[in-house]
Amino acid sequence: MKTVSSLLDSHWHDRYRRISRLNIRSSIYDVTDRCNLRCKGCFFFSSNEHQAASEEKDVPRWHAFVESEMARGVNLAILIGGEPTLCPDRIEAFYRRLPTFCATNGIVKVDRSRFPDLMVGISLWGDAADEIVLRGKDTFAISSANYAGDPNAYYLYTITPKQLGKIENNIRRIKDVGLKVHMQLLSNDEGVDGFSWRPDELAAVRAEMDQMLDSYPETVVSSKYYHRIITTGTMCGRAFGWMECPSVTDPLDKRDPRPKRLANFIRWASDLKTMHRCCTSETRDCSTCKDGAAHMSWVMVNKRAHMASSESLQNWIEVYEMFAKLYRFIPW
Amino acid sequence: MTSDLERTTRRIAEIIIDELKLEDVTPDTFDADLDLVDEVGIDSMDLATIALVIRDEFGIRIDEDDYPKLTTLRIIGEYIADKRSDGE
Numbered sequence: 001m002k003t004v005s006s007l008l009d010s011h012w013h014d015r016y017r018r019i020s021r022l023n024i025r026s027s028i029y030d031v032t033d034r035c036n037l038r039c040k041g042c043f044f045f046s047s048n049e050h051q052a053a054s055e056e057k058d059v060p061r062w063h064a065f066v067e068s069e070m071a072r073g074v075n076l077a078i079l080i081g082g083e084p085t086l087c088p089d090r091i092e093a094f095y096r097r098l099p100t101f102c103a104t105n106g107i108v109k110v111d112r113s114r115f116p117d118l119m120v121g122i123s124l125w126g127d128a129a130d131e132i133v134l135r136g137k138d139t140f141a142i143s144s145a146n147y148a149g150d151p152n153a154y155y156l157y158t159i160t161p162k163q164l165g166k167i168e169n170n171i172r173r174i175k176d177v178g179l180k181v182h183m184q185l186l187s188n189d190e191g192v193d194g195f196s197w198r199p200d201e202l203a204a205v206r207a208e209m210d211q212m213l214d215s216y217p218e219t220v221v222s223s224k225y226y227h228r229i230i231t232t233g234t235m236c237g238r239a240f241g242w243m244e245c246p247s248v249t250d251p252l253d254k255r256d257p258r259p260k261r262l263a264n265f266i267r268w269a270s271d272l273k274t275m276h277r278c279c280t281s282e283t284r285d286c287s288t289c290k291d292g293a294a295h296m297s298w299v300m301v302n303k304r305a306h307m308a309s310s311e312s313l314q315n316w317i318e319v320y321e322m323f324a325k326l327y328r329f330i331p332w
Numbered sequence: 333m334t335s336d337l338e339r340t341t342r343r344i345a346e347i348i349i350d351e352l353k354l355e356d357v358t359p360d361t362f363d364a365d366l367d368l369v370d371e372v373g374i375d376s377m378d379l380a381t382i383a384l385v386i387r388d389e390f391g392i393r394i395d396e397d398d399y400p401k402l403t404t405l406r407i408i409g410e411y412i413a414d415k416r417s418d419g420e
Contacts, residue, residue: 005371020369304352307373
């Protein structure tokens with residue numbers, strides 16, 4: 001029988017043991033329908049999810065809701081929006097009780113006296129020119145001033161085709177402000193001209209992402225297997241898409257056969273009642289989805305599929321470690 | 333003579349092999365003391381799937397909080413035996 005120890009030497013087996021029992025149960029929460037930016041390509045607005053529900057404004061109800069989420073086994077709250085930092089009282093409802101990750105554009109600085117170790121992921125969509133085209137302003141100038149050297153913050157760099165050949169400049173400026181970075185790819189939900197990926201561009205960006213990981217291992221939190229998965233959309237000979245995605249809201253998941261998926265996962269709207277279809281846009285074509293977390297999760301829930309060889313299982317371990325680091329279940 | 337526990341353990345091996353589509357092991361060669369997470373590589377979703385089959389077949393409910401304890405075939409067999417003797 002092919003066992004983990006038959007595939008791994010002691011070094012890799014120790015790494016495996018460090019993550020094998022983490023049992024991460026995440027769900028995603030729209031904290032608010034409002035944002036202080038309107039980015040082209042932001043799925044929340046392009047798919048009208050900001051109009052799907054009217055946000056719950058009563059803070060005690062947020063506290064009660066988080067209690068009910070814990071009761072159904074959630075042990076990681078991922079806060080998105082809108083812009084969560086516009087509603088710190090709602091953030092606090094999660095932060096007091098659960099490991100909590102807050103996605104933000106970094107324009108508003110999280111109050112570190114109130115949330116000293118809240119993990120913050122700051123979105124970045126490229127260099128100043130691309131950020132101005134897509135987001136209306138150079139957010140890095142503001143976010144880097146807000147979070148420079150913060151040990152509980154990192155950049156979520158969404159790479160666009162326009163960034164080919166320019167990724168290193170962004171990695172370097174993130175390094176220079178003392179932060180780490182995780183890379184993902186833009187899904188061009190609003191069809192902005194020139195921002196959709198062509199196959200040759202995906203091959204080129206994979207090579208560039210690999211090079212960044214080699215050149216900046218202390219700054220880049222990633223793995224080459226993740227780069228392969230997200231640029232090819234394939235894993236273990238299977239293609240990513242609706243019938244494979246692990247990040248579909250559980251009570252809405254009527255797929256048959258049911259794929260390997262995240263246990264009890266729900267993406268909640270800000271009314272705390274409405275559920276969105278999945279971790280990203282309801283209107284997105286799943287066959288072209290480039291969502292980084294969904295692809296990471298796709299790997300993570302398919303552990304046994306990666307037990308075909310030592311290399312394959314090591315790839316799985318690296319992706320799981322990456323996820324666990326990004327959500328601080330293990331140290332950097 | 334085969335005990336109830338051995339029969340239960342063998343049946344759990346059959347369930348796991350069937351549900352997880354394990355191709356390189358049989359109920360006869362499945363080591364009852366092999367760690368299912370650390371060695372076989374099953375995860376909590378796999379355990380949830382197996383728990384549903386056990387519930388239907390043995391008429392017992394496995395609490396999700398108990399999953400981390402159910403580390404081997406033998407331990408699952410003993411867990412089922414305990415639950416059944418409690419009259420669940």
